[in-house]
Amino acid sequence: MIDFIEELKWRGIFHDIMPGTDEQLEKEMTAAYIGFDPTSDSLHIGSLSQMITLKRFQLAGHKPVALVGGATGMIGDPSGKSQERNLLTTEILNKNLAGIRKQLEHFIDFESDIPNKAEMVNNYDWMSEFSFLEFIRDVGKHISVNYMMAKDSVKKRMGKLDDGQDASGLSFTEFSYQLVQGYDFLHLYQNNACKLQMGGSDQWGNITTGTELIRRKAGGKAYALTTKLITKSDGGKFGKTEKGNVWLDPEKTSPYEFYQFWLNTSDEDAEQFIKIFTFLTQQEIESLIEEHQQAPHNRRLQKRLAKEVTVMTHSQKAYDTAVDASEILFKNGSIDRIETLDNSTFMAVFNGVPKFEIEKNELEKGISILDLLAEKTKVFASKGELRRLMKDNGLSINQEKEKNVERVFTSSDLIKEKYILIRQGKKKYSLIEIV
RNA sequence: GGGGGGAUUCCAGAGCGGUCAAAUGGGGCAGACUGUAAAUCUGUUGGCUACGCCUUCGGAGGUUCGAAUCCUCCUCCCCCCA
Numbered sequence: 001m002i003d004f005i006e007e008l009k010w011r012g013i014f015h016d017i018m019p020g021t022d023e024q025l026e027k028e029m030t031a032a033y034i035g036f037d038p039t040s041d042s043l044h045i046g047s048l049s050q051m052i053t054l055k056r057f058q059l060a061g062h063k064p065v066a067l068v069g070g071a072t073g074m075i076g077d078p079s080g081k082s083q084e085r086n087l088l089t090t091e092i093l094n095k096n097l098a099g100i101r102k103q104l105e106h107f108i109d110f111e112s113d114i115p116n117k118a119e120m121v122n123n124y125d126w127m128s129e130f131s132f133l134e135f136i137r138d139v140g141k142h143i144s145v146n147y148m149m150a151k152d153s154v155k156k157r158m159g160k161l162d163d164g165q166d167a168s169g170l171s172f173t174e175f176s177y178q179l180v181q182g183y184d185f186l187h188l189y190q191n192n193a194c195k196l197q198m199g200g201s202d203q204w205g206n207i208t209t210g211t212e213l214i215r216r217k218a219g220g221k222a223y224a225l226t227t228k229l230i231t232k233s234d235g236g237k238f239g240k241t242e243k244g245n246v247w248l249d250p251e252k253t254s255p256y257e258f259y260q261f262w263l264n265t266s267d268e269d270a271e272q273f274i275k276i277f278t279f280l281t282q283q284e285i286e287s288l289i290e291e292h293q294q295a296p297h298n299r300r301l302q303k304r305l306a307k308e309v310t311v312m313t314h315s316q317k318a319y320d321t322a323v324d325a326s327e328i329l330f331k332n333g334s335i336d337r338i339e340t341l342d343n344s345t346f347m348a349v350f351n352g353v354p355k356f357e358i359e360k361n362e363l364e365k366g367i368s369i370l371d372l373l374a375e376k377t378k379v380f381a382s383k384g385e386l387r388r389l390m391k392d393n394g395l396s397i398n399q400e401k402e403k404n405v406e407r408v409f410t411s412s413d414l415i416k417e418k419y420i421l422i423r424q425g426k427k428k429y430s431l432i433e434i435v
Numbered sequence: 436g437g438g439g440g441g442a443u444u445c446c447a448g449a450g451c452g453g454u455c456a457a458a459u460g461g462g463g464c465a466g467a468c469u470g471u472a473a474a475u476c477u478g479u480u481g482g483c484u485a486c487g488c489c490u491u492c493g494g495a496g497g498u499u500c501g502a503a504u505c506c507u508c509c510u511c512c513c514c515c516c517a
Contacts (some may be wrong), residue, residue: 276499297470385464388479392465393442425465 002279004060005225010282011085013049013227014293018211021223024195025062029116032057032196032225035123035203035356038073039088041099044232045239045261048313049276051107053198053227054118059108059279063116064208065194067184068097069122075177077153077206097122103248107312119192123184128243142216143209148178151205164264178209182241185210189222200227201234230276232269247315252353255314262306263299267292270301279306325349329429335399339415346416347352353429354379360434363414369397369407372432379422379430389424396423 005022008014023032034050036043043051045089054064073093095127101120104110108118148154154175185207188194195206207224215223216381230238239246246261247253253261265273271289274280280288292301310319328349341349354375358367373379373386380386387405389395395402398413413420420432 260471267470268473270472295470296472299470299472302470302472326471382482384482384485385480389465392478394465414460427471428464 004057004062007056007060008053008225008227012272013053013276015228016204016224017226018224020210020221021196021225024058024305029062029193030196031065031119031188031194032062032198033067033121033185033192033194034198035067035072035184036104037069037077038096038100040247041096042247042252043100044105044245044247046245048082048248048309049227049230050198050200051104052277052279053214055108056279057118057198058118061116063110064118065188065192066108066118066120067188067262068100068104068120070094070097070122071127072123072177072180072184073097073274074124075173075180077174077177077181088240093143098235099249102348106229121188121192123180123187126187127180129185136184139213139217141177141184142213143179143182147212148175151178151209153178153202153205164401178206179213181206182209185222186213186217189214189220190218195221196223196225198225198227200229202229217260232266232271250314250318255318256322256325256349257352258312258313259306259319262309262391263302263326265302267296267301274301274305274308278305278312279310280304286367321345321348327353330427335415335421338399338421341416343416350429350431353431356430356432357435358432360411363409364411366408366410369402369405369409372409373422377432381430397421399423 004025005017027304032054034045034054036050045201051066054066058064065388070093073088073096074090104120110120113155161255185194185197195205197210199207204224204226207226207415211222211224214220219285232238245253250258262273270292274285278285281320288301288304292299310322324345325348325420328341338349340347356379358372358376362376367376370383370386374383380389390403393401393403397407398415409420414434418434422430422432424430
C-alpha cells in the first residue's frame, strides 16, 4: 500500500497535519473528505489539486468522500476573503452543484464495487433540516466565541489591519461559517465514519473547528491534513490567465486553451506542477526533470505535464486535437495547410478563438481593412489600435503579414470560402465568418 | 462634534492659469532575441474623416481671451483631536 502522507510530501504538496493522522491511516482504511465550494457551475484548476488529492487517497487504499457545499455555499467562506461575500441564489446554487458533481465523477471512482469506493455528499441534505434553535443549542453550545474569534480568517476581518486601517468586518453569517463546516465534519464522523478532513492550508481553521466539535460533542478523535496552496514562481496567482480562470468545463475553457495553459508553464513551475498534477511515479518525474535540464528548449516537461493533465481532464482525443491545433497555429501553419483541413478539424482547431461575423454583400462590395476590423466587426477596439499594430508589424491576415492600412477586402480574400483569419502578434487569433 | 488632507488617463502617482491628451513607474499591446519560457532591449499605450479636430483630470456652476490648475456649492474618501 502506498504511504499517502509520504506521497504528498515528495510531491511537495503536503502542508500540515494533526498529530496521530499517520497512525490512523496506517491502522485501517480511513474515510476522508474534502469540501468543494459551489461558487460556479464548473470547478477550475484551483480545485484540481484537491480532486487529485482525493484520488491519491483512494489509490492509497482509503475511502474518499467528496462533499459539495450546498449549505455552506449559501453562506460563503470568509477564509482568504477580505470582503463580505455576496450570497448565491438557490437556483444558481443548484445549477452549480449539478455541474460540479459531474466533474467530480469524472475524476474519482464512485462506481466500482471496491470497498473504498468514493462517496459524494451534499451538506444541504442535513443542514436544511436543522432549525436555527436546534443548531445554536446542539452545535453552538459546544464552541466558544473566543475560540471562533481566534481563527485567522476571522481576526483578519476585525479590529485594525497592520496598516492601521479598519478591517472590513464580517457579518454573523460569515462568522458562523466555520461552525457549519465544523458540523459537517461531525455529521460525517457520526454517519459516514469519516475521521479525516483534508483541504487547502487556508482551511486549517475550519477543519480544526470540526475536530474540536467532534471531540467535545461526540468524544471522538478526528484528524486534519492540509495541502499547500499552489503558487507560481513569479508570484502570480495560479490558475489565472488574462482571460480569467482556467476551467475544467470544456465549454468555458476549450481543451486547446487548457492544453496551452499547461504548455506555457515556466520551467520552475513545471517541475513543481508535474509532481502535483500527474500520477507519474517519482522515477518517471525525476528522469523527465533531468531530461528537461539537459535540453530545456525541448520543453519535455511542459509537454508531458500538458499531456497528462489534458488527457485526465478531457480525453485522449481532445488532447490529440489540441496538439494538432498547436502545430498548425504555431509551427507550420501555412495557409495551404489550413485550407486543406477538413471542416470538422478546422472547427476544432479554431474552437475557442473569438469569432466575428460580416454580411456577405458588404464583403462583395469591398471593404477597407480599418472598417472591417474596427468598425463592422470589433476585432479591434479602435482604428487607432489597429493602425498601431500594423505599424509595429504585428498583424497577419490569413497568415500573411499585413502593413497596408489602405488594404481593401473582397470575397477573394476568403479562406475555405467563408473565413478570414486574423492574427495579432504570435498567438492571438480571431476569425471572421461571412453570413 | 472640532480641525486638516485628498479625488488626475488601466493602476500608482506628478502637474497647481497658457508650451497638458497631461511627467515618471507599473500593467497592457507589438517588435527583436528565444524554447509558444524567463530575463533583456526597442516601440507603443483616449478617439477620429489625423501636420488638424473632438472627448478626458470626482459632479454642477462660475472667474478668465484661456482652467486639471483659481472661486462657489455638492458627492465620496482618508487622517488627527474629542
